[in-house]
Amino acid sequence: MSANSQNVTYSGSGEQDHENTEGAVTEVMSAKCVKVPLDEHIFALINKNNLVRQExxxxxxxxxxxxxxxxxxxxxxxxxxxxxxxxxxxxxxxxxxxxxxxxxxxxQLGPGDFVTDFRTHSLTCGTVYKQSGKFHNNPLVVMAFVNTSGFNMSCQCKLIKPSPCLRPCKKEHCLIDVVHKISCAPKDCMNIIRSDYTTYMPLPQSVTFEHTLTNLKSHPFIGGLYIPVIPDVKFHTINLKSNGNMQDDFYNTVDEIAKERTFKGVLVYVTDKYLLRSVEDIVFLNYLKDVQPNVPYALGGCIIEDTIFEQRDIDGIVDAVNKGNDFISENLISIGLFTIPKESPCNEYNFDMYSFILESSDWTKAKIQQAINEFSKKVPKFEYSVVIKLSCVGRDQKHKWEQECFRAVFPNTRIIGCFGNGEIGVNHPTRPPPVVPTNCVKRHRRDSGPQFGIVYSYSTVFVYIGWGKITLP
Structure with missing residues (x-):
């Protein structure tokens, strides 16, 4: 693709899409790494073939x-x-x-989480994939947060537990491809976010809880979140790949969605290929306020290494592994949007999203705990909920404390996310501006200014997603 080309990808993941699902992989002896084949019964279903079994x-x-x-x-x-x-x-x-x-x-509307952790295993003695439970429902979206050292790793099929192939083959598989196959084949709804550091905090009763990450760790790690299809809710993706008409492409796609849908929450990942020279480079996200001025929405994001929001890029990852190269997408900014119908008579499943920012001035443990407690009192407690945590690496040792405080007031909520070098967010519900003493030095690199209120530094953004019965108002 040329440097001047534009590409916007828009997809509504509430509907089943089998068109781009890969077929069974033919073994090529010269290949180091091969695509993971679909189970034969799923492959037959997608292609509407009769499956004859010798049983x-x-x-x-x-x-x-x-x-x-x-x-x-x-x-x-x-x-x-x-x-x-x-x-x-x-x-x-x-x-x-x-x-x-x-x-x-x-x-069966409960979320799930999964992990491939290399702390207790190596590529020579085996790699274990775990998930919190069986994924009962069609996925709305599957988010995988992967650090750089775990992104391109591959492993022999026979050493991956459970084996991604019906009968373990003699080939190697890219571990991201394995996760894609297990969690969301035959539906292409996986978003991969690559960052140097990730965070992962499952529920205490889950088999994945022993792999919790609360501090900056660099060992290879893949952690993910599984959100099932929720009636009336859709997840849309926008990939911006060129500076040329970036804002117009975003405006046009948002306008098209807004004709029939209401935005409840937005996740934004700015790759390091699109460096923010000033806050004006990302302020076009505020266009959502013009589209629905009277309906608040959640917003969270950060600057990370790379994203994969198009499933055809999974093939590119496998090719890069074979060539010994890092896979780098063309994405400058990747955006995920959750919407509900405008004309729906009622929000039957109570789907809603909220976002909350711990700013640079929220530095002491007392301030962090107080801010999180205040947020918890403003939002309802849902039967099902997850949290995306997007934090600055510069908050030092505050990460563990922030997650533990959040878990204390939301004990049944999974927390997952990554660390970046600049955060994006809004407070929904609104939060009073922090009071900073005149003799106190603010810990930040740049001030976004009250006219924008969208880009922060040395901060943490929590995006809370809830649905189902409301257990506490």
Whole structure:
């Protein structure tokens, strides 16, 4: 792509999209790393092929089979334990099974998290992928936060647990590709954010909790968040790849979405290929205020190394691994937007988003705890919730304290994110401006000014996403 080309990618992930799903991979002996193949039954479903299996069926009473297949309560109980990929197949069996699957999609709305941590393993003795539980529902979006040392790592298939292939092959796989296949195939909805340092705090009762990260760590790490499809909610992506018409491309895409949708929250990742010379370089994000002046929204972001918001780039990662090179996308700014319908009679699933900024003046433990407690009193507690934490590396040893304070007031909320070199955010709900003594030196590199109120330094931005029943007002 030439330096002057423009490219905006817009996708609404609330709908199933099979068009770009990869087929089964043919083994090429000369290749060091190969794409992970889809399971044969998923591959057959996507391509609408008949799958002939050389297996002897179990002998069972036809009367018993009919009772099981046609009993809605039994069917629903059985299907509730399946992954969402397998539910895609089951909903095609009959109307009873289809009805059970649709009901489960409305009931199984809990988020999940996953991790590939290399602290206790190496590429020679094996790599373990863990997830907090079975991903029951179709994904709305899967976010993977990856540090630089873990981004391009690959491993022999037989050393990856669980094996990404139905029968472990003799090839190597890029570990990002493995995560993509396990978590969201056959749906392309994975956003990858690469940063030198990541943060990850699952729930204490989760099998992934032992891999918690609260401080700056540099060992190879892949952590992710799984948000299921929530009725009426869509996740859209915008990739800005050229300085030429960047703002116009953003305005046009936002205008198109805003015709029928209301923005609830925005995540912004500015790559280090688009350096902010001044706050004016990113202030065009405030256009959302013009689009919906009377409806507040959450906003959080930071400056990081790179993003992958287009799934075709997964192939580029595998190619880069084979060549021994780092994969670098063309993305300058990647934006994720959560929306709900404008004309919806009610927000049935109570989906909402809030954002909160710990500014440079919130430096002492007492101020951090007080600010987080005040935020927790202003937002409702949801049945399901997750938090994206985007923080400055320059906040020193405050990261662990901030996360522990946040966990204390939101005990059932997963926290995940990354560290950058400049933060983007708004306070929703609004927060009184900090009172800074005249004899105190503010710890920041540049002042964004009250006219913008969007770019910060030495700060932490929390983006709180909640849905389902409201447990506390």
């Amino acid at each position: 002897e069926p179990l002998k069972c009473s036809s009367n018993l089979i009919d009772k099981v297949i046609l009993n809605y309560i039994i069917v629903k109980e059985i299907l509730s334990n399946l992954s969402w990929q397998d539910k895609l197949l089951c909903e095609l069996v009959c109307t009873t099974w289809n009805s059970a699957v649709q009901t489960l999609r409305r009931e």
